[in-house]
Amino acid sequence: MAATKTKETTKQETTERIVNDFSMTIGTMNGSGSQTSNLTLLRALFKMGIPVSGKNLFPSNIQGLPTWYTIRVSKDGYLARRNTHEIVVAMNVDTFVEDLQKVVPGGAFYYGDHLKFDIDRDDIAIYSFPAKQFAKESGAPAALRDYVANMAYVGVLATMLGIEMDKIKQALDFHFKGKEKPIKLNMDVIEAAAAWAAENLESQDPYRVERMDETKEYIMADGNTAAALGAIYGGVQFASWYPITPASSLAESLTAQIGPLRDDPESDEKTYAIIQAEDELAAIGMAIGAGWSGLRAMTSTSGPGISLMTEFAGLAYYAEIPVVIWDVQRVGPSTGLPTRTSQGDILSTHFLGHGDTQNVMLIPGSAQECFEFGWKAFDIAERLQTPVFVMSDLDLGMNQWMSKPFEFPDVPMDRGKILWEEDMKDLKERWGRYRDVDGDGIPYRTAPGNKNPQSAWFARGTGHNEFAKYSEDSDMWEENMQRLSRKYESAHSLMPAPVLEQGKNAEIGIISFGSTDVAILEARDLLEQDGQGTDYLRLRAVPFTKEVKKFIEDHEVSYVVEMNRDGQMYKLLQLEYPELTAKLKSLTKHDGLPLNARWVSSAIIESEAK
């Protein structure tokens, strides 16, 4: 086999073994089916009880361009992306040279021996393996061979790192939903490769895995699936969407999962509808129509879609139609980097729509929270009668995360202030669609089909009085807009409070949100090692709850860490707490990659040193 000059002679002083603590990156070509191999590795490690995370760095392309998958194995439970690569597996001829350079000194480099390159590094362990051979020998049909070939590295790594074969089997089992044929075909290749490695490769690097007991209480999920499931438990009835990376899989998961959970086996009738619209304008238009008609309605999209929804968002805000809009953020402006992650839509979404608007946003920070906000968003939208934006991102939405199990909603559904026939019988005053009866700025609504002859109202984006009648009256306009401000005030108390993590000897604060959570948690440990204690506040919503103010007040300085260029959340905090602005510092990164803990800690140290 060894057609390449595999410098297996490059021996290293193998110091101690490094167990369950490394990052491994696999470079392949996209569309080559490597995802199954990568997920199998990730899942097997997870089932071994070791904290892991997997990040897919893929191009905006269907087939043929480089893609990398990074698995971080961390006995300490750090799940953020790291910039260092202890183990690299090269399967893509186009990136072989750069992949080789990625490996940290003392690390390990694996490659398929069909890639013929001179290898110029002797500070790392080098292993080559006959990737294509196992596929050929597997008896897989010719058309599937390239695909199965990627299983070779699974087998090789299993042997070299110590990944347990039955966990791999379990992963494949799950992946192929128990279908024997594909499981066997893949397992055969893996086993052949593992056996070959055992016989032909001698480990010269310190990296190993070993069983732990740290993942028992976790599941593995991507945020989009979690969101879809959350929506199902939230009683979603109408979802309209238009395909866009990285949001598509949210709607597609919904389509796939809702039937089994919601269909009545005794009836052919449905309790929901999911429509692929012709574009985002139609997607949100449909959802608003459905929200108006009394349904729990949602749409899911990403930046360009949000931009197209601008006019409709203003209508929903002003006509007070409950609707949930998931923005699985990717890098903008414009088409930007469609397969990279970002938190760049915070400001524009908050102010989405011409005229005065203040949009409510929920910001999940984990897959479990995607589930939770999946249902909670409907409660809030219906309670407030306003569009609720849930700000996820590509990293959270599309990557697999170790997550706490999803929890069944701890409160009954809140359908908000909606009146049906029975409710209207008891009304003492004439009902008015936009009357602020309770002083909280939130009016009562009715829905089509209500047979009370007083229940009908006319929804419109034009000026209206308390009875939803057309009005151009100046004072009426102003009063109604003031009521909407009051409603926004009321929104504060409905928002999920931020999560506070207190540190030892914490002098400084960190404020962050969303998928950066894992990087911040790790960065805090790094900072603590450097003697810098921190408190950490993870925001989960805009508007902010009172805890936010207190946190800023309580700290000399709070670093607002986010993944965009302009410090968008920092700006919102500035606007909310002008008097505290001097205590805030903005730290931003906007390279499209999941945030890296080391960057955070260094940036803070650097800033503190000033």
Place this chain on the structure above:
Amino acid sequence: MAATKTKETTKQETTERIVNDFSMTIGTMNGSGSQTSNLTLLRALFKMGIPVSGKNLFPSNIQGLPTWYTIRVSKDGYLARRNTHEIVVAMNVDTFVEDLQKVVPGGAFYYGDHLKFDIDRDDIAIYSFPAKQFAKESGAPAALRDYVANMAYVGVLATMLGIEMDKIKQALDFHFKGKEKPIKLNMDVIEAAAAWAAENLESQDPYRVERMDETKEYIMADGNTAAALGAIYGGVQFASWYPITPASSLAESLTAQIGPLRDDPESDEKTYAIIQAEDELAAIGMAIGAGWSGLRAMTSTSGPGISLMTEFAGLAYYAEIPVVIWDVQRVGPSTGLPTRTSQGDILSTHFLGHGDTQNVMLIPGSAQECFEFGWKAFDIAERLQTPVFVMSDLDLGMNQWMSKPFEFPDVPMDRGKILWEEDMKDLKERWGRYRDVDGDGIPYRTAPGNKNPQSAWFARGTGHNEFAKYSEDSDMWEENMQRLSRKYESAHSLMPAPVLEQGKNAEIGIISFGSTDVAILEARDLLEQDGQGTDYLRLRAVPFTKEVKKFIEDHEVSYVVEMNRDGQMYKLLQLEYPELTAKLKSLTKHDGLPLNARWVSSAIIESEAK
């Protein structure tokens, strides 16, 4: 005639005559042709040398709903809307009662005697006149009679107030472009009514007009016409638009005016194209295409259109396409009050587009400035290679304003950094579309048709390198976005500086912008009368120039006065000058009416008293 009980007996102690200092409101039905009468009054007063302003308060409707026209006559040159009405002319049966109540004690109430109402006020002068009679007697064809009827009040007011007949003739002459027939028809009615009034009405109120010499240096213009003319002098070549109140007349003026000013009498070929698009998405898309192809391109719209342009705005920002977008603001959110004025799109337009964007905005404060920014916007857009938003509003755009004459551009056209064949011959380095050669963040561009084989580039909204090639590279993305930030920094110095008006004993500052100017100027005098000196900074652009910071620093407190709910400019100032936030106070009014000086002065006094 006097079928109504006109209480002409209600005599008043006519104190002194009040000359050239009142507001007069005429209530009619829209679609009844009263605009010609109103404008005739306005223009005649203007030609008498008296400072005047006219505001049309009209419904979002074509025919039949109430509309009011308010003319303010002010010897002191105050042109803002007032809430008090010294003279009211009632021609609309639907609003008679409320119109009657509008008159200030001691004021005058005129009405057509075809309106039969009991009149319950004796604190004002009441005049009725046989509005329909003059029209009937005029010999106007039956179909035109209702229309001509409105000229009656012009004649009556001419007599009662002392408006000179030859100035009225001049106004009609202008209005009907010298066409004899309509001029005569209308003039006949006016003269008949005037004669009738002289004979039948006795003045019992103090309000009069007298010739002055205060308007010689002015013209009368609406902001939209001014903007169109400015664009023509700016060499506009491509304008795409979609009808929307209050922006339509900008494009329609452009259509009407460009031919005579730009067509070559010897050739049938054009130097421009104006296209009514199928919607705003297409309107801005066309303008961006044209901008990319090297044309001076623009579009004009209002709130809902701006919302629809969101995605394209992000493309233009990121691909760096020069294009000018006029936002003639009306009241939002949503369809809102389409015929009322607002400054409510400041924040959303600045952040328009998902991802990180910072849009440049010009803010004209007068018709003359609409003209000036009409041409300047192209210079700035081409210099910066970015969309430039010009933020006008309904009041400025659609009402007639006394304005300084338009000034021929004082600088040659700035086409920015564009390279043609000759320019490229001398290049030392390889040209790259997005290279920051000069360190100002502004790259060099080329346009289609350039025959240099190196000149072609591929415009895209996706990540690109300095040579406009597709790139997903993380660092490249970040660097390019940082360059765009640098470009925005460079933009600061290209922006028109604010206008500073210094007051006597000024302790406090007022910051405002756009059409509020006239109200602020008057409010400052009111404040000064109350012993409160003020300095006044009128912003004319975002980003802010250095004068803004200095102004805020130099004042204990600066009131940011604007016509929206949320204090949008105040927020932008807050974001730009966090350290100065404590010195800023927000004063907002969002009732859709042009700002009123008395409200401004009272609000400031009230706030200062605290």
Place this chain on the structure above:
Amino acid sequence: MSENVKTNGKPSNIKLNEIGLSKNDYRGQPTTLCAGCGHNSIANQIIAAAYELDIVPEDVIKLSGIGCSSKSPAYFLSRSFGFNSLHGRMPSVATGASFGDRRLKTIAVSGDGDTTNIGMGQFKHIIRRNVPMVYIIENNGVYGLTKGQFSATAERGLTLKYQGANPYMPVDVVEEAMASRATFVARSFAGDASQVKALIKAALSHNGLAVLDIISPCVTFNNGDDARHSYGWGREHNEPLHDFSFVPREEEIQVQDFTEGETRTVTLHDGGQIVLRKIEKDYDPTDRVSALRIMEQAYTDEVMLTGLIYIEPERPSLHDVYKLPLELPLNRMTEKELRPSKASIKEVNAAMF
């Protein structure tokens, strides 16, 4: 329909229909459209049709976009829920809205600008979806509400003051509906009250999307050259404040009943004429090829073909496709129907790996 009945013991000489409602129960707010506007005629026929069909007003939802035409839902069926949405976007809002309670009838009104300019995409796509509803296009060839610019249905060469001559090919709503394979396609003229009413009734009982292209003259802005001329100087000035100087207050044009197969010339307010031809009696509207043929013939003959042009009654509606419940409408479902059991969450977590 029963006439002059007594209800609730109160004597009444108002005509009541089978469900005891008078025509007043079907009216809306007073119109604010121009006197003589064709849109008002159509609103009246919606009122008449609903009244005569004994429809409970609360069983109807009414939707529109933005425009003079799109204001009209305010002028009929006050007791029905309504949604005056965004310019060009009624189809999407109506689609979503119709899912709330599938037992309700949906009546949607749009303008030619609303549907064929800004709304072209949504119009074409709602047809593909066959959402069960009546979709009326009040077609006047101009943007009424923004004061008279060309819409996409304006004839090529039509000349309007301030706008010049229209250089573009017109959109033919019926042809578009046919190209998108609509299941109900009809055309009428606002002034032909009985045909309009009959078609609305038919549309209300169609299980799918019914496209009604109703030519509805704008008395104020779409005035042919001659007519404009005859108004004289009243409109001949450039008025930047956009308040047109003269609006003829006329009665809405009404066409006397005429027989199928016949042709009738109608003179509009502006003196312009259109030629209406009613589809022949024995015409088979379920035959698509014939439909295309007569349309092409009408195009050649320069006549406006009116009547039910095409119908395909069998194609399942969107509600059928989505298997929406008939008994308990979606919008009355509660936690019971909508939230999976507490027990199920275990399985979900287990299935997550």
Place this chain on the structure above:
Amino acid sequence: MSENVKTNGKPSNIKLNEIGLSKNDYRGQPTTLCAGCGHNSIANQIIAAAYELDIVPEDVIKLSGIGCSSKSPAYFLSRSFGFNSLHGRMPSVATGASFGDRRLKTIAVSGDGDTTNIGMGQFKHIIRRNVPMVYIIENNGVYGLTKGQFSATAERGLTLKYQGANPYMPVDVVEEAMASRATFVARSFAGDASQVKALIKAALSHNGLAVLDIISPCVTFNNGDDARHSYGWGREHNEPLHDFSFVPREEEIQVQDFTEGETRTVTLHDGGQIVLRKIEKDYDPTDRVSALRIMEQAYTDEVMLTGLIYIEPERPSLHDVYKLPLELPLNRMTEKELRPSKASIKEVNAAMF
């Protein structure tokens, strides 16, 4: 075309065309589309057509929306200016872009999703405007770039993994173009190289909008049921990361030349078949009625009619309507042509009152 000529004194055995350029001068960046994708075939024919027509690459602008198809302008004519705009919005951008220098040719590429879903409105309206350009729709019935959802041109009943069965009527691009009265309407199949090239050449010389609906199979996502089945388990799993497991690397389908009037069955990568029928030789494409007839016939026969279906050469293009200059293009005009004289400002002010 001259072959094997020497230019600039340098000997060469590369074929050069009349203007001394080799085919390489017409190529673009290497494609990043899937091997076997029909879109690549079309890009090659654009290259061939431009080369054979001796077009100067700098005299072309190329535009697109977003999608796999819309990426292709990067893969031809590197020396031409290009604009990869927004999803569904190429028509508006192209309209504006074409005004810069009317002497340039405009080649625009779009996908079926880009044109008939999100872009339906702009597509219909650019046709009405008759903007002079070649408008190619690379039609594969799916959204390739977002991984295989239905587009509006997908057949009703088409079943795709994860998407279920398509319940909606398909949009027929040719029918839409005809309904909007396009002046040049053609259909072809990506694998029919010579027909594609011939039609592109014809389109390039049409003074108006030329709609080319080119069926361009997506090897990766639009795989018929059987075919999917035959790939076996490779695709039969729910993969949330959206990385489909198997992409067959095949050659692009090529159809041998076949004569006008003939019918040919083509087997796609997935085993599905389409039947192409070339329009008869003596067919008169300037006759609209015939065009409608043969389309309806093809619909009934369930064949894909290919060839030039309709052409109306005389209608003025948008550039004609706007009287754009031919000598000095708009985008080379300077202050001299664009800014009115200083003197004129006086008159303007005087005219303001």
